[in-house]
Structure formats: structure tokens, C-alpha cells
Amino acid sequence: MELAVVDKTGKDTGRKVALSDSVFGIEPSEHTVYLDVKQYLSTKRQGTHKAKERSEIVGSTKKLKKQKGSGAARYGDIKNPIFRGGGRIFGPRPRYYGFKLNKKVKEVARKSVLSSSVKADKIIVLENLSFDTPKTKDFVAVLQGLKLEGQRVTLVTENADSNVYLSSKNIQKIKVVAAADVNTYDLLNCSKLVLTEGSVKAIENALS
Numbered sequence: 001m002e003l004a005v006v007d008k009t010g011k012d013t014g015r016k017v018a019l020s021d022s023v024f025g026i027e028p029s030e031h032t033v034y035l036d037v038k039q040y041l042s043t044k045r046q047g048t049h050k051a052k053e054r055s056e057i058v059g060s061t062k063k064l065k066k067q068k069g070s071g072a073a074r075y076g077d078i079k080n081p082i083f084r085g086g087g088r089i090f091g092p093r094p095r096y097y098g099f100k101l102n103k104k105v106k107e108v109a110r111k112s113v114l115s116s117s118v119k120a121d122k123i124i125v126l127e128n129l130s131f132d133t134p135k136t137k138d139f140v141a142v143l144q145g146l147k148l149e150g151q152r153v154t155l156v157t158e159n160a161d162s163n164v165y166l167s168s169k170n171i172q173k174i175k176v177v178a179a180a181d182v183n184t185y186d187l188l189n190c191s192k193l194v195l196t197e198g199s200v201k202a203i204e205n206a207l208s
Contacts, residue, residue: 001018001019001021001024001025001118002016002017002018002019003016003017003019003118003123003125004016004125005017005125005126005127005197006124006125006126006127006146007126007127007145008126008127008129008141008142008145008146009145010145010146010147013127015197017125017197017200019118019200019204020204020208022111022207022208023111023114023115023203023204023207023208024111024114024115024118025115025118026108026111026112026115027115028112028113028115028116029108029109029112030112032105032106032108032109032112033109033112033113033184033188035101035105035109036101036105036106036109036110036183036184036185037109037184037185037188039098039099039101040183040184040185041185042097042098042099043097043098045097047094047095047096047097048094049092049093049094050091050092050093050094051088051091051092051093052087052088052091053087053088053089053091054079054080054081054086054087055087056087057079057085057086057087059077059078059079059085060077060078061077061079062077062078063075063076063077064076064077064078106183106184107207109184110182110183110184110187110207111207113184113187113188114187114203117187117193122190122191122192122193123192123193123194123195124146124192124193124194124195125194125195125196125197125200126142126146126155126194126195126196126197127196127197128158128196128197128198129142129155129157129161129164129196130161130163130164131161131163131164131167132163133163134162134163134166134167135167136167136168136169136170136171138167139164139167139168139171139174140171143171143174146192146194148192148194150173151173151190151191151192152173152174152189152190152191152192153173153174153175153190153191153192153193153194154175154176154177154186154187154189154190154192154193154194155168155174155175155176155177155194155196156177156178156179156182156193156194156195156196156199156203157176157177157178157179157196157198157199158178158179158196158197158198158199158201158202159178159179159180159198159202160178160180160181161176161178164176175189175190178199179198179199179202179203179206180202180206182203
């Protein structure tokens with residue numbers, strides 16, 4: 001499979017890039033995509049929630065009623081969880097929500113999203129992009145040339161480029177990521193996936 005390469009103005013350069021069927025042409029696995037996205041979002045959770053239990057509440061330890069003879073329930077102290085202001089029963093505690101996922105599963109997930117994106121005509125191959133200095137208006141001009149203004153876009157570059165990254169930082173719905181750092185969530189969470197020429201080969205080398 002081949003895709004045309006366009007320049008920063010959106011015009012066809014006359015070149016085409018061949019996509020590997022082992023990366024961009026597999027049968028998508030929805031379950032592996034679900035697992036990888038679930039793991040990515042789980043690791044983003046802070047997990048700092050905490051509720052005080054009975055032993056952590058500040059209050060009197062005096063027994064409220066005598067054990068027998070009242071005809072009612074046997075109360076303990078004021079910190080009893082059945083009272084308002086008492087401790088929380090089985091309340092949340094700080095924890096880490098992340099979980100392990102096998103490397104091969106993550107690779108299949110990324111391949112699945114890339115393959116689905118090709119079928120959905122969601123991928124644009126852009127000639128290698130670079131800026132001399134970080135300038136938001138230069139990046140906006142690229143989006144205008146590709147007719148992607150206002151859309152959620154993930155741009156994958158061959159290597160980490162600080163000028164390109166900083167130029168996009170103030171633009172909403174734009175994510176710039178190097179090919180070595182791309183994950184399933186970034187590939188999935190966009191309406192258009194823009195790959196530079198160099199990033200295509202870098203992705204194929206990483207997933208082959």
C-alpha cells in the first residue's frame with residue numbers, strides 16, 4: 001500500500017511512501033486496543049484519594065450508652081461509622097491504578113490502530129517538518145495548508161524536535177509526539193493522524 005506525500009501547503013509532492021503490510025495492513029484487534037488504552041489511562045490516575053477510618057477520627061472514646069438494658073442497639077463511641085462524622089467503612093485508600101501489559105500486546109494494539117486509520121483514510125503523510133525557531137504562526141500555517149484547522153490532530157515526527165513541539169504547544173487539540181514515544185491512545189485520540197516521511201520508517205522499524 002502506498003500513500004502520497006504532501007508538502008506544508010497541502011500540495012502533492014509527486015512522491016509516495018510505501019506502507020508495510022505487517023504494520024499498516026493487519027486485521028485490527030479491538031480487545032488489545034482496549035487493554036492498551038485502559039492501561040495508559042490507568043497510569044494517569046493519581047490515586048491519592050483517602051478517607052479517614054474509625055481509628056483516624058478525632059473524637060471522644062467514651063461509651064455512649066451502657067451495653068445492656070437500653071432496649072436499643074449497642075453503641076460504641078462517637079467515632080462509630082454509623083454516626084454522622086464517624087469513620088468511613090472500607091473507604092478509599094491511596095493506591096496505584098496501573099497494571100502490567102505485555103510488550104507484544106502493546107505492539108499489536110498500535111498496529112491495529114494504524115491499520116484501522118489507513119482503512120478510514122485518516123492518515124496524512126507530510127514531508128519532513130522543521131522550524132528554525134519556535135513560532136506558533138508557522139505551525140498554524142501548516143494546519144491551514146493541510147486544512148486541519150480546529151480538528152484534533154496527532155503529528156508524529158521522526159525524532160523529538162523541540163521547535164516543532166513548542167510551536168504547537170499553544171494550539172488546542174494538537175499533539176506532537178516522536179515516533180519512538182507514540183502510544184495507542186495518541187494514535188486513536190485524533191480525527192487526523194499526520195505522519196512525517198521519516199516517522200513512517202521509524203514506526204515500521206519499531207513495530208516490525
